[in-house]
Amino acid sequence: MSIILVTSLLTLVAIVVAMNFATPEKKLERRIEHGSTVRDPQFRREMSVMLGPGLLPGNHVRDLQNGDDIFPAMLDAIRAAERSINFETYIYWSGDVGRQFADALSERARAGVQVSVLLDWLGSVKMDDALLRQMTEAGAQVEKYRPLKWYNLGRINNRTHRKILVIDGKLGFTGGVGIADQWNGHAQDADHWRDMHFRVDGPVVAQFQAAFNDNWIKSTGKVLNGPGHFPSIPPAGDMDAHMFIASPAGGSESMHLMYLMSIAASAESIDLEAAYFVPDALILQALLAACRRGVRVRVLLPGRHIDSATVRLASRAHWGELLRGGVEVYEYQPTMMHNKLLVVDRTMVSVGSTNFDVRSFRLNDEASMNVYDRAFALRMTAVFEDDLAHAVRYTWDMWRARPLREKVLEALVLPFKSQL
Numbered sequence: 001m002s003i004i005l006v007t008s009l010l011t012l013v014a015i016v017v018a019m020n021f022a023t024p025e026k027k028l029e030r031r032i033e034h035g036s037t038v039r040d041p042q043f044r045r046e047m048s049v050m051l052g053p054g055l056l057p058g059n060h061v062r063d064l065q066n067g068d069d070i071f072p073a074m075l076d077a078i079r080a081a082e083r084s085i086n087f088e089t090y091i092y093w094s095g096d097v098g099r100q101f102a103d104a105l106s107e108r109a110r111a112g113v114q115v116s117v118l119l120d121w122l123g124s125v126k127m128d129d130a131l132l133r134q135m136t137e138a139g140a141q142v143e144k145y146r147p148l149k150w151y152n153l154g155r156i157n158n159r160t161h162r163k164i165l166v167i168d169g170k171l172g173f174t175g176g177v178g179i180a181d182q183w184n185g186h187a188q189d190a191d192h193w194r195d196m197h198f199r200v201d202g203p204v205v206a207q208f209q210a211a212f213n214d215n216w217i218k219s220t221g222k223v224l225n226g227p228g229h230f231p232s233i234p235p236a237g238d239m240d241a242h243m244f245i246a247s248p249a250g251g252s253e254s255m256h257l258m259y260l261m262s263i264a265a266s267a268e269s270i271d272l273e274a275a276y277f278v279p280d281a282l283i284l285q286a287l288l289a290a291c292r293r294g295v296r297v298r299v300l301l302p303g304r305h306i307d308s309a310t311v312r313l314a315s316r317a318h319w320g321e322l323l324r325g326g327v328e329v330y331e332y333q334p335t336m337m338h339n340k341l342l343v344v345d346r347t348m349v350s351v352g353s354t355n356f357d358v359r360s361f362r363l364n365d366e367a368s369m370n371v372y373d374r375a376f377a378l379r380m381t382a383v384f385e386d387d388l389a390h391a392v393r394y395t396w397d398m399w400r401a402r403p404l405r406e407k408v409l410e411a412l413v414l415p416f417k418s419q420l
Contacts, residue, residue: 031285032264034293038348043265044372051254053242059202060237061371063383067184070177070197071097077167078104083228084114086166086212090123090159091178094131098179102131106138114228115140118215120160121147143219158248161364163353164212169229172200172208174352174369176340187335190305195338198351201236207243211367214245239373247365255354255368256361266290266344270297271384273339277301277315278357284318291326300391303331310413317410323396330391343384346377
């Protein structure tokens with residue numbers, strides 16, 4: 001009887017593990033060919049129609065660099081909220097930053113503002129329960145996304161990695177920053193991370209709100225609607241933008257497809273900053289194909305200051321193929337570089353929560369915004385160039401000369417790259 005019980009338990013564990021490794025049914029298998037460029041109206045039309053959210057004019061996007069810019073802007077917006085605050089994030093830990101956000105959200109909830117907070121269960125495990133109690137006792141509704149329960153063990157690996165803050169339905173924030181002290185400061189040393197976030201005004205904020213609603217409904221069964229969440233939003237600038245979301249719950253590879261289409265549409269340049277860069281075969285093929293048609297491809301990645309050694313190993317296993325094909329690879333030196341930035345032909349910019357890895361493409365819930373504006377793209381190219389000044393170029397000779405031990409470890413972690 002004991003053997004049968006043990007066998008049954010092992011079988012159950014194997015099934016749960018297999019379910020967590022599963023990816024969506026809709027899986028891309030062939031490389032997208034180069035057609036229209038990002039400056040071609042046809043490209044924008046296809047991005048809007050094929051991938052979901054319509055392209056909206058009349059927006060203004062402002063980049064915020066590092067915690068010294070990011071956190072005051074977000075906190076000021078929260079403190080000025082009059083009707084609603086909708087906030088979704090992956091990392092929320094205890095510490096000075098976590099306390100400041102809890103204080104600001106609690107104060108607005110006590111003032112009668114409808115405060116809805118969605119925290120990933122795994123990403124918020126380092127959050128003190130006292131902060132949760134403080135917000136809920138003030139009147140905020142705080143939910144954990146997919147908490148550990150017996151009935152959802154098969155989806156414990158599917159996390160929300162989205163970073164969305166919407167104030168009164170008309171002001172939005174997105175980017176890569178988490179609510180934790182290592183994002184504080186200005187990337188001045190190894191203990192303070194390099195990151196960027198974005199303040200957004202204009203009609204596209206309604207798509208931010210819809211993105212928040214997506215996971216709020218999954219978690220609570222409630223729809224946030226009405227003028228407090230979806231007001232009429234007048235134009236705030238002249239940037240065209242739209243917000244993409246991806247989730248394995250929808251069986252979608254829309255984020256993966258969006259990046260592949262953008263790379264395939266490049267004609268001059270691709271500048272990519274990726275905190276976690278573990279590409280699949282299609283991304284590798286797309287980058288190499290861009291190089292072959294004369295596109296300059298620059299990839300800026302974390303250097304020795306990275307919070308996941310296994311990600312670095314899995315990533316570097318692919319660098320040889322890229323380097324041989326003409327891709328320029330750089331390693332950021334001062335601290336952990338957590339940016340997620342893609343600039344194509346100095347025309348299109350993609351920013352948000354999505355990493356350039358299989359986990360973001362197929363397992364996580366992600367949200368990224370595309371902006372089509374020449375001036376903004378040139379601004380973000382300047383940001384890229386500034387980060388590049390703090391990096392060293394990694395060469396083919398360096399890759400070939402890496403120690404045998406690293407090559408062996410790379411081979412060992414590669415089979416698990418979707419989980420990194």
